[in-house]
Amino acid sequence: MIDHLTLLVRDYARSRDFYLQALAPLGYTMVMELTREQIPVLEFPATCGLGVNGKPDLWLRPSADGVIAPTHIAFRAADRATVDAFHAAALAAGATDNGAPGPRPHYHPGYYGAFVLDPDGYNIEAVCHG
Numbered sequence: 001m002i003d004h005l006t007l008l009v010r011d012y013a014r015s016r017d018f019y020l021q022a023l024a025p026l027g028y029t030m031v032m033e034l035t036r037e038q039i040p041v042l043e044f045p046a047t048c049g050l051g052v053n054g055k056p057d058l059w060l061r062p063s064a065d066g067v068i069a070p071t072h073i074a075f076r077a078a079d080r081a082t083v084d085a086f087h088a089a090a091l092a093a094g095a096t097d098n099g100a101p102g103p104r105p106h107y108h109p110g111y112y113g114a115f116v117l118d119p120d121g122y123n124i125e126a127v128c129h130g
Helices: 012-022 080-092
Strands: 005-009 029-035 046-052 055-062 072-076 096-103 112-117 123-128
Touching: 005 012, 012 029, 012 046, 012 055, 012 080, 029 055, 080 096, 080 112, 080 123
Parallel strands: 005 055, 072 123
Antiparallel strands: 029 046, 046 055, 096 112, 112 123
């Protein structure tokens, strides 16, 4: 089980705002934001933890050298309507469509997902398995 993960981003404020809007249908909010003013030894100006029910499990922080290696992250959704809402919210937040909401029977019969590319090219998915 993964407790939390950190994404390196090119534009911290843009990515923070994107994820807050895109993941709102999944119940994500800003749990905390830490700055160098609060923690003088912080290696970067700010970082934030997003999550559900007060538990930050997705952290965003700026890349020190601007280099990132986009990857795939899937968030579990309660149902198909929530997958659809995630996709719409992500597109409204500036994402690029990378797979409209729909069944993906090649994964398994109940798989329903939607895919977008975030501002840094990360392949972000919302999925339900029922």
